[in-house]
Amino acid sequence: MTTAPQAAAPSREQLLHSLYEAAELEHNLMCTYLYAAFSLKRGEAEGLSPAEAEATERWRREITAVAIEEMGHLVAVWNITAALGGAPRLGRGNFPLDPGNLPARIVVKLAPFNDATLQHFIYLERPEGSDEEDGEGFSAEHLFTRGSAAPRITPMARDYDTVGHFYATLGADLAAFVAAHGEAEAFCGDRWLQLGPEELNLCGARHVLCSKTALAAFDAIVRQGEGAPSDSERSHYQRFAAIRAELAGLRAAHPGFAPAWPAATNPVLRRPPRPEGRVWLENPAAAAIVDLANASYGLMLRLLGMAYLQPGPSAEKSLTVDLALGLMRAFTPLAEHAARLPAGPSNPGCHAGASFTALRDAAGFPPGPAARRFVRERLAQLAATGAALHAELGAEATGRAAGQLLSLSERAARGLDLAAPLATPVHAAAAAPAPAAPPTELVDGIEVVQGGKLELRFEAKRCIHARFCVTGAPKVFLANVQGPWIHPDAMPVERLVDIAHACPSGAIQYRRKDGEADEAPPPVNLLSVREAGPYAIRGALTLRGEPLGTRATLCRCGASKNKPFCDGSHHDIHFAATGEPETGLLGLPTDMPATRDGPVAIEPEPNGPLQLRGPIEVLSGTGRMVCRVSQARLCRCGGSQTKPFCDGTHARNGFSAD
Numbered sequence: 001m002t003t004a005p006q007a008a009a010p011s012r013e014q015l016l017h018s019l020y021e022a023a024e025l026e027h028n029l030m031c032t033y034l035y036a037a038f039s040l041k042r043g044e045a046e047g048l049s050p051a052e053a054e055a056t057e058r059w060r061r062e063i064t065a066v067a068i069e070e071m072g073h074l075v076a077v078w079n080i081t082a083a084l085g086g087a088p089r090l091g092r093g094n095f096p097l098d099p100g101n102l103p104a105r106i107v108v109k110l111a112p113f114n115d116a117t118l119q120h121f122i123y124l125e126r127p128e129g130s131d132e133e134d135g136e137g138f139s140a141e142h143l144f145t146r147g148s149a150a151p152r153i154t155p156m157a158r159d160y161d162t163v164g165h166f167y168a169t170l171g172a173d174l175a176a177f178v179a180a181h182g183e184a185e186a187f188c189g190d191r192w193l194q195l196g197p198e199e200l201n202l203c204g205a206r207h208v209l210c211s212k213t214a215l216a217a218f219d220a221i222v223r224q225g226e227g228a229p230s231d232s233e234r235s236h237y238q239r240f241a242a243i244r245a246e247l248a249g250l251r252a253a254h255p256g257f258a259p260a261w262p263a264a265t266n267p268v269l270r271r272p273p274r275p276e277g278r279v280w281l282e283n284p285a286a287a288a289i290v291d292l293a294n295a296s297y298g299l300m301l302r303l304l305g306m307a308y309l310q311p312g313p314s315a316e317k318s319l320t321v322d323l324a325l326g327l328m329r330a331f332t333p334l335a336e337h338a339a340r341l342p343a344g345p346s347n348p349g350c351h352a353g354a355s356f357t358a359l360r361d362a363a364g365f366p367p368g369p370a371a372r373r374f375v376r377e378r379l380a381q382l383a384a385t386g387a388a389l390h391a392e393l394g395a396e397a398t399g400r401a402a403g404q405l406l407s408l409s410e411r412a413a414r415g416l417d418l419a420a421p422l423a424t425p426v427h428a429a430a431a432a433p434a435p436a437a438p439p440t441e442l443v444d445g446i447e448v449v450q451g452g453k454l455e456l457r458f459e460a461k462r463c464i465h466a467r468f469c470v471t472g473a474p475k476v477f478l479a480n481v482q483g484p485w486i487h488p489d490a491m492p493v494e495r496l497v498d499i500a501h502a503c504p505s506g507a508i509q510y511r512r513k514d515g516e517a518d519e520a521p522p523p524v525n526l527l528s529v530r531e532a533g534p535y536a537i538r539g540a541l542t543l544r545g546e547p548l549g550t551r552a553t554l555c556r557c558g559a560s561k562n563k564p565f566c567d568g569s570h571h572d573i574h575f576a577a578t579g580e581p582e583t584g585l586l587g588l589p590t591d592m593p594a595t596r597d598g599p600v601a602i603e604p605e606p607n608g609p610l611q612l613r614g615p616i617e618v619l620s621g622t623g624r625m626v627c628r629v630s631q632a633r634l635c636r637c638g639g640s641q642t643k644p645f646c647d648g649t650h651a652r653n654g655f656s657a658d
Contacts, residue, residue: 009180010173012084017155018170019081020089023074024101025163026221027092028108029124030070031356036121037063038335039112039263039353048259052250056259059113059243066236069203069224075195076204076217080174082308083208085189090305090362095266095355096277103159104140109277110353111138112263112339118244125225125237128164164222171218178211184483186211190311191480192425195304198313199321207480223572234574263339263353269294282344285393286352289341292385292401293334294357299378300327305364306371311425316367319415323375323408330386330404337397372416376409383409437484451488454496455511458486461562463507464534464553473499504536505566506551521550524596524617527632529556529644531579531621534566535634539600539614548602554610558638563657564604577643579621586642588618588627596628607656609646610634618644 010018040060043053078088093101096109106124111117120135147156160166178186187210196207203224208214225236251257264279269287272278281287303324310317335354343350365371386402439450447458456476469477475490476499488496493514500508501519512518525539534553541548543564552565556577559569569575584590593615600614611633618626633646637655640647649655 009176011153011155012086012177014155015173015177016081016084016086018158018173019077019084019086021102021157022077022166022170023081023089024092025106025166026070026074026077028097028102030067030074031095032108032110033063033067033070033121034335035110035263035353035356036113036117036260037067038332039260039339039351041259041261049254052254052257052259055246055250059246059259062239062243063113066239069236072202072204073221073224074204075200075202076206076208076221078308079194079196079204079206079208080214080217082194083187083189083191083214087363088305088308090301090364092358094358099141099144100146100157103146103161104143105134105161107134107138107140109138109266110355111265112351112353113260115244115247118240118247122237122240122244124163125235125240126162127237128162163225167218167222171215174214174218175211183210187214192311192313193308195307195321196312199307199318200325209480220572261339261351262349263351264343264347267343267353267355269355269357279343279347279350281352281355282346283342283352286338286341286343288389289334289338289393289398290352290354292382292389293331293338293354295382295385296327296331296334296401296405297354297356298359298362299375299382300324300331301359301362302364303327303375305362306367306375307364309364310367314425316416317425319411320375323379323412326404326408326411330382330401330408333397333400337395367422369418369420372418372420376412376416376418379405379409379412438487438489440484440486447486449484449486449488451493451513453493453512453514454488455513456486456488456496456500457509457511459507459509461507461567462505462552462565464505464566464568466502466504468502468504469499469508472502501551504551505553506549509549519550521597525598525600525615526619527612527616527634528619528623529579529581529621529626532575532577533557533570533579533621535610535644537600537602537612537616539616540598541600541602543602544604545601552602554602554634554636556634556636556638556644558636558655558657564602564610564636575638577638580624581618581620581626581644583624583626585626586645588629590625590627593628593630604636604658605633606658608636608650610636 037060040056041048042057044050048056081088102108116135116137118135119133120138123132123134126132145159147158158169160169187208191207191209194207195205197205199205203220204217206213206217208217223235247259264281266278267281267290268278269281269290271280281290303320307317307320307324310320312318331354338352338354341352343352365374383402383405386398386405390398390402441448445459445461449456449458470479473491473496476487476496478485478487497510500510510519521540522538526537528536530536535556536553538551541550541552554564555566555569557570557573557575559573559575560567561569595615596617598615600612600616603611605611613631615630616632617628618632620626635643635646635649636657637650637653639649639653641649
């Protein structure tokens with residue numbers, strides 16, 4: 001019997017299978033990071049010096065922030081899954097994971113904060129080619145290979161060395177799938193069955209409509225984890241490495257420094273059939289606290305699953321998400337308190353910890369009265385259990401958790417009406433038939449759309465999503481739709497021209513057909529320094545001698561993939577730079593020149609700054625005048641100590657750009 005050769009593009013089933021693993025990976029990382037953060041001691045009352053207490057508190061915030069970003073990654077993966085027509089994977093294996101769930105060299109388990117655990121986190125988030133070793137005790141018991149070299153129609157897991165390697169492969173698979181099927185057929189899922197900014201204020205909560213948004217999400221996950229090629233200080237890898245360095249310094253000053261409680265490695269609530277690598281929580285108080293924490297965590301997952309079944313935006317979908325997030329606020333004090341209690345007599349010197357027990361199935365229930373009844377009943381049960389536990393133990397942590405659970409139960413009782421019909425999404429009630437598509441063509445990567453009185457041009461590579469177009473002219477620029485989205489005749493031409501002029505990046509240009517003049521250069525050439533963002537320049541601009549128009553936003557963080565233009569990368573790398581340089585910086589002139597308009601030539605120096613020649617008034621982000629010059633060399637590596645002007649740092653930090 002012969003088998004068909006493996007297709008160049010994966011099947012939708014294989015792609016969803018890989019996304020399910022991505023969801024499990026992000027989910028597991030989030031849990032392990034939170035577990036370590038929960039084990040950290042708090043303050044001098046728990047035996048720390050003032051310096052140690054300040055450091056551990058900062059580490060707790062940093063590790064928790066990383067865990068929240070992993071939650072954002074998880075939501076991004078769920079949204080991509082939904083966009084492809086799949087159902088998000090909410091479950092995962094319980095700790096410790098069975099061999100084969102992840103590649104042999106990617107070991108994930110619950111462990112308290114210590115040197116080995118921290119080194120393990122660094123190892124997991126390491127960039128490609130790094131020589132970081134894994135933490136002691138985290139090596140695989142035995143090496144194995146997943147999948148098969150032979151072609152298979154059944155989805156197979158793959159091996160990978162790093163998270164970045166995994167997402168690079170996943171991104172290539174997605175691109176091949178889209179190339180084979182086309183954007184519309186590939187992303188056939190209902191965008192309103194995703195979690196977006198309407199429901200969740202999280203970096204990954206963005207609607208996925210096409211390969212560009214999906215691949216951008218993959219890229220953000222890798223850059224936020226491993227770091228940008230320039231080794232962003234805000235990457236997970238660099239943040240964990242910074243904690244390692246500070247821990248070493250504190251331990252050198254005090255060799256006995258123990259920043260965390262000895263929480264159990266892989267705690268479980270029942271006598272395990274296989275005890276190896278697990279700690280059974282025998283202490284009744286600790287077990288009761290972990291039981292309530294796990295039940296809250298399990299309901300949180302189910303609520304998120306239910307949110308993905310509810311078309312939105314709607315009040316009920318938002319309430320479902322709010323209840324889920326509220327359960328994590330009840331979970332946290334319980335998990336922290338568990339790490340401060342003994343595990344039981346079989347494990348002397350070992351403390352408990354929340355085990356993040358995953359239910360056999362965490363899927364959401366179909367929307368409607370039955371699902372609402374379940375949520376109300378379950379929250380009431382959790383609230384009653386929390387009240388009883390606090391009455392028994394009287395701890396500050398159990399009081400906080402009990403109060404939060406009671407509040408959530410009361411909110412569900414008010415907001416989930418058992419007799420109400422299914423929620424009507426806001427977008428469905430407001431939807432109107434899409435206007436007929438105007439004549440559109442793509443010229444050198446620029447969308448050219450013909451209206452009756454003007455021609456609109458949109459260059460996506462220059463867009464920085466300032467959103468003046470979709471908020472000022474929502475009938476002209478249709479946000480988040482598939483297919484034609486620019487309709488020049490949906491607004492009076494004079495108003496539309498004003499909207500185009502407001503676009504700071506020059507992504508929107510126009511050519512009038514009614515005999516009126518096209519856009520003229522401004523009477524004063526202006527360069528605005530955006531807070532933690534790009535340069536926004538207006539004038540009669542040329543780039544390397546070629547006309548550029550009158551508006552542009554130029555990268556100053558050094559990370560843009562579309563240099564010299566900004567592409568929003570300053571957000572991804574958490575670029576920090578003031579938009580308020582002092583007036584007269586470096587002694588530069590502030591007096592009024594005789595000429596304030598005229599051509600401005602932009603010449604990017606290879607591996608160096610942006611050279612500008614022409615009369616320029618440099619402004620702060622709030623419009624205050626900084627200086628008036630006839631030429632300037634602007635920093636674009638992100639490292640100058642005299643921003644916005646170059647100080648030569650690019651020669652020392654290895655900045656590379658045409």
